Amino acid sequence: MDYKDYSKEELTTVLQEHGIQPTALRLELLAYLLCAGGHPTREEIHAAVCQPESKCSLASIYNIINLFAEKGLLVSIRSGDNFVRYDATLAPHGHFHCSKCNEIWNVPVNLDLERLSQLQGFRCDSSEIVIHGVCPECQKNSL
Amino acid sequence: MDYKDYSKEELTTVLQEHGIQPTALRLELLAYLLCAGGHPTREEIHAAVCQPESKCSLASIYNIINLFAEKGLLVSIRSGDNFVRYDATLAPHGHFHCSKCNEIWNVPVNLDLERLSQLQGFRCDSSEIVIHGVCPECQKNSL
DNA sequence: ATAATTTATAGAATGATTCTAATTTATAAT
DNA sequence: ATTATAAATTAGAATCATTCTATAAATTAT
Numbered sequence: 001m002d003y004k005d006y007s008k009e010e011l012t013t014v015l016q017e018h019g020i021q022p023t024a025l026r027l028e029l030l031a032y033l034l035c036a037g038g039h040p041t042r043e044e045i046h047a048a049v050c051q052p053e054s055k056c057s058l059a060s061i062y063n064i065i066n067l068f069a070e071k072g073l074l075v076s077i078r079s080g081d082n083f084v085r086y087d088a089t090l091a092p093h094g095h096f097h098c099s100k101c102n103e104i105w106n107v108p109v110n111l112d113l114e115r116l117s118q119l120q121g122f123r124c125d126s127s128e129i130v131i132h133g134v135c136p137e138c139q140k141n142s143l
Numbered sequence: 144m145d146y147k148d149y150s151k152e153e154l155t156t157v158l159q160e161h162g163i164q165p166t167a168l169r170l171e172l173l174a175y176l177l178c179a180g181g182h183p184t185r186e187e188i189h190a191a192v193c194q195p196e197s198k199c200s201l202a203s204i205y206n207i208i209n210l211f212a213e214k215g216l217l218v219s220i221r222s223g224d225n226f227v228r229y230d231a232t233l234a235p236h237g238h239f240h241c242s243k244c245n246e247i248w249n250v251p252v253n254l255d256l257e258r259l260s261q262l263q264g265f266r267c268d269s270s271e272i273v274i275h276g277v278c279p280e281c282q283k284n285s286l
Numbered sequence: 287a288t289a290a291t292t293t294a295t296a297g298a299a300t301g302a303t304t305c306t307a308a309t310t311t312a313t314a315a316t
Numbered sequence: 317a318t319t320a321t322a323a324a325t326t327a328g329a330a331t332c333a334t335t336c337t338a339t340a341a342a343t344t345a346t
Contacts, residue, residue, distance in 0.1 A: 023312085023324065042302085057326045062303065078221070084302090096265055105265075121279040122239055122248075130271040136264040166293065166343090185333080200295045205334065227333090292343070299336070304329105311324070316317105 005035050014090070018071040025049075025056055029064050033074070033088035039095075039104040041083045077130060079104055094129030100138035107131060148178050157233070161214040168192075168199055172207050176217070176231035182238075182247040184226045220273060222247055237272030243281035250274060 006014075011030050015022045028049050033040070036048065042061065050056040065086060068074035075089045079102040087095070087106075094109035109129050134142075149157075154173050158165045171192050176183070179191065185204065193199040208229065211217035220228045220238050222245040230238070230249075237252035252272050277285075 021312095021323080025325075055326095057328095058302095059304080059327075060325055063325080066304095096267075098265075099268070121282070122241075122274075122276055123282060124239075124274050124276040125242070126275045128271075128273040128275065131265075131267050132269045132271065133265055133267040139264070139266060164292080168294075198295095200297095201333095202296075202335085203294055206294080288346085290343100290345075292341105294341070295339080297337095300334085302331105302333085304331070306329080307327100309324100309326070311322105313320100313322075315320075 006031060014073070018068075018073045020067060020071055020073065025060060026064055026067075029061070030068075030073075030088065033086065034090075039077060039079075039085040039087050041079075041085050043083070045086065072126065075128065077104055092127070094131065096131045096133065096135070098135035098138055099132055100134055100142070103135060105135070149174060157216070161211075161216045163210060163214055163216065168203060169207055169210075172204070173211075173216075173231065176229065177233075182220060182222075182228040182230050184222075184228050186226070188229065215269065218271065220247055220271075235270075237274065239274045239276065239278070241278035241281055242275055243277055243285070246278060248278070 008027060011027050011034075012022045014030060014034075015026060020026065029045065032045065032048050040048070042065065045065070046058055046061045049061065065074060065076075068088070069076060073088060075087050077085045077087060077095050077097070079085050079097055083102075085104055087104075094107040096105040096107045098104075107129075109131075151170065154170050154177075155165045157173060157177075158169060163169065172188065175188060175191050183191070185208065188208070189201055189204045192204065208217060208219075211231070212219060216231060218230050218232045220230060220240070222228050222240055226245075228247055230247075237250040239248040239250045241247075250272075252274075
């Protein structure tokens with residue numbers, strides 16, 4: 001895999017900024033998440049990162065996904081009730097989920113966490129916004 | 144189980160308004176969801192609805208949960224990465240999830256779906272808002 | 287009543303995720 | 317450099333939630 005949009009140094013920096021020790025596999029995975037765009041499933045990630053030369057185990061993919069999620073570098077989204085999809089989150093945004101094709105889009109929504117924090121002494125760290133509906137393509141196809 | 148807050152007639156009406164045929168088990172389940180409050184896991188629902196006299200199967204619980212979700216009477220929330228929790232949604236609201244104790248609270252947030260619908264021809268049906276953070280209790284305990 | 291349809295059940299099957307123990311790789315210290 | 321220490325990765329087994337299949341029970345319609 002080539003790092004089209006990000007240099008190895010940039011990727012390393014991203015990991016370090018999130019308190020993650022950079023390793024070859026973690027860099028590969030991050031590169032894929034950032035460059036591939038979209039919202040891949042675990043299966044797609046595994047296929048892309050571990051094929052064909054650089055074999056790696058499924059367990060490692062889970063390890064790294066969980067680590068990234070824990071460190072706030074990654075967010076998981078349920079698409080339909082089928083698969084979990086992942087999104088490397090360098091900037092906060094919401095998601096639109098099409099209930100027909102299960103595709104996911106980024107949406108420039110954002111809650112005002114600052115304002116919410118004032119309520120009742122709850123400390124707000126992050127927000128997760130998913131809007132369910134039907135995408136233009138699927139609306140067209142169901143006519 | 145007794146229907147403290149809702150009469151059988153009220154529960155029946157709720158089901159019918161959502162296009163769900165009322166049956167004994169569905170009424171039981173709805174009653175539990177509405178009366179118990181909170182955000183029970185599938186396991187808690189199963190234990191509460193199927194114990195001890197009125198035995199019912201796990202498959203039925205799943206059937207009904209899925210039916211309710213499909214009809215928009217129920218929303219599922221992932222708590223932590225552990226369990227899925229359920230919430231009977233008679234009114235739209237968001238959720239606050241405490242990442243320490245994994246408890247979930249209702250939050251009076253709501254997105255302006257009307258406004259979002261205008262964007263790019265996407266049809267918005269429902270929204271899902273989860274705010275992650277730490278509840279007051281857990282903040283106190285970690286001092 | 288009888289037939290037809292819908293619901294509920296039990297238990298097996300599936301499939302995603304985690305766990306365990308072993309191995310490899312990287313890091314630190316002498 | 318070499319060895320010791322820790323961290324990352326691996327393979328495969330184990331776990332566990334969810335779905336599926338086929339059957340039984342209940343409800344509704346004729």
